[in-house]
Every structure is written in structure tokens, then in C-alpha cells.
Amino acid sequence: MELVRIITDADTGAGLYAVRFxxxxxxxxxxxxxxxxxxxxxxxxxFTEHKARLTRGYYNGVSVQEAVMATRHEADELHRKLLRIARGGLESRGEELESLFLALDDCQFRRLPLQESKLRGRVKKKWLRLYAIRFDVHxxxxxxxxxKLTRSMDEAVHLxxxxxxxxxxxxxxxxxxxGSQFDLVYLESNNGGQGNE
Structure with missing residues (x-):
């Protein structure tokens, strides 16, 4: 497993990383x-496989073609917003990543180290999710x-x-x-973010 820098501060390690499995x-x-x-x-x-979830309940009547177009649009908006906020947070202007990510457990209201987190799309009837570990502040x-077309993650194998x-x-x-974002900088400087795997 490798940790890849997406947008980070070279000195503090703050910012956005992604895992490469x-x-x-x-x-x-x-x-x-x-x-x-x-x-x-x-x-x-x-969406063809999950068509039943689109035609009833919360998404009531969304066609496969509409779902494909909506997903592409939502993904584009989500990607641009995520990168803009990650950059802006590092420059101490505007929103920060903390404003985008929520605790995965809806009953957790405090932000904690190594907290399982989610980011939802911002478009109406949003279904895209990014999952992350909140490593430290920002x-x-x-x-x-x-x-995610289900209420709970336990309802679908891919979730x-x-x-x-x-x-x-x-x-x-x-x-x-x-234990902190500074450790990520140390890990990268010693072995390129690869860890002991």
C-alpha cells in the first residue's frame, strides 16, 4: 500500500492524500x-444492475441514462470542488477540507484522529461518496x-x-x-510513502 500526495503542504504534511493499493x-x-x-x-x-433502486424510493423514476449523465456531472463538480478547497485550505483562504468531510458514523459529532470519514456530492439526489481517514486537522x-444508492452501507456488497x-x-x-500529519512527511522522506507492506 502506498500513500500518494494529492495536494499537501511539503513542510507540515497537511492536505489531501490517496491510497494506491x-x-x-x-x-x-x-x-x-x-x-x-x-x-x-x-x-x-x-445503474442497469441497480435499476430497481433508481425507479422507486428516494430516487423514484430516475432512468439509467439520467443516472449516468448525473453521475458524470456530479463527479466533475465534486472533483473540482475538492481540489479547490484542498488548495485553498493550504493557503489559509476560504473553506478547508474539514468543511467537506463528515464522520462516517452519523452519531459522531467531534472530529477525531484516524476517524473514518465521508464526503458526499453536493448535487440534489447525490449518490457519490468518497471515503477517507481523517488523519489530522486538514x-x-x-x-x-x-x-451509494442505499440508506446503509451494509445493504450493498460494493459498499x-x-x-x-x-x-x-x-x-x-x-x-x-x-500519528500525525508530520509523520506522513517522515514516511515519505524515508521510503516514498510505501510503509511496511
């Missing part, structure tokens, strides 16, 4: 936004993401996989004794 050619942030904005076949197949490690990835990255950070 073994066997993957891209970090999770890059992989997901390629998937959500460019891989129309993936989106069409996904410091998040993206572990993955998904299209359960995202929970597993969150837990795996959290264990990686603990096992490598990474």
Missing part, C-alpha cells in the same frame, strides 16, 4: 474520478469511494468493500505508527 496503476482518487467521469460502460452497467487520506478498505488503511496507519 497493490496491483493498481492509480491512487484511489484518480481511479474513481476516471471511473465516474470517463467510463460510461461501467456507469451504464452499474489532513485526509482517501481510501476509496462508491455510488461493504469500502468499509473493509477504510479498516485496512486505518490498520496500516496504526501499524506504521503514523
Amino acid at each position: 497493490p496491483g493498481e496503476d492509480a491512487d484511489e482518487l484518480t481511479r474513481l474520478f476516471r471511473l465516474w467521469t470517463s467510463d460510461i460502460q461501467f456507469l451504464f452497467d452499474f 489532513c485526509y487520506v482517501i481510501t476509496g469511494g462508491a455510488i 461493504q468493500h469500502e468499509l473493509d478498505k477504510l479498516a485496512e488503511v486505518k490498520r496500516f496507519l496504526i501499524r506504521n505508527d503514523l
